[in-house]
Each structure stands twice: as C-alpha cells, then as structure tokens.
Amino acid sequence: MDECELIAFISTLACSISKCYSTDDITLMAAVLTQLGDTLATIATKREMNDQLRNKDDKVF
Numbered sequence: 893m894d895e896c897e898l899i900a901f902i903s904t905l906a907c908s909i910s911k912c913y914s915t916d917d918i919t920l921m922a923a924v925l926t927q928l929g930d931t932l933a934t935i936a937t938k939r940e941m942n943d944q945l946r947n948k949d950d951k952v953f
Contacts, residue, residue: 893901910918 909921
C-alpha cells in the first residue's frame with residue numbers, strides 16, 4: 893500500500909466509524925488515538941536517539 897492508498901484507507905475508515913458512533917464516542921476515540929500516536933512517536937524518537945548514541949560510541953577514533 894503506497895502513501896496515497898494509506899491516506900484514502902484512513903479517510904474511508906474515519907467516515908465509516910463516524911456513521912456508527914455518536915459525536916461523544918468519536919471525540920473520545922480521536923483523543924485516545926492521538927495520544928497513542930504521540931506516545932508511539934515519542935518511543936520511536938527515543939529509540940532512534942539511543943541507536944545514534946550507541947553508534948557514536950561504537951566508532952573507533
């Protein structure tokens with residue numbers, strides 16, 4: 893799946909969910925998924941920083 897297909901899929905999924913749930917439910921899901929995304933981004937960033945630090949320490953001068 894390329895980037896455009898992924899975007900189309902996510903938009904379609906959001907529209908489908910919005911037809912099945914109340915505004916309150918959608919608001920809560922959006923907040924939960926935003927927090928999940930932000931937390932995953934924080935974890936990925938920290939892992940990348942740790943990897944860079946390890947790679948820097950492994951270099952022989």
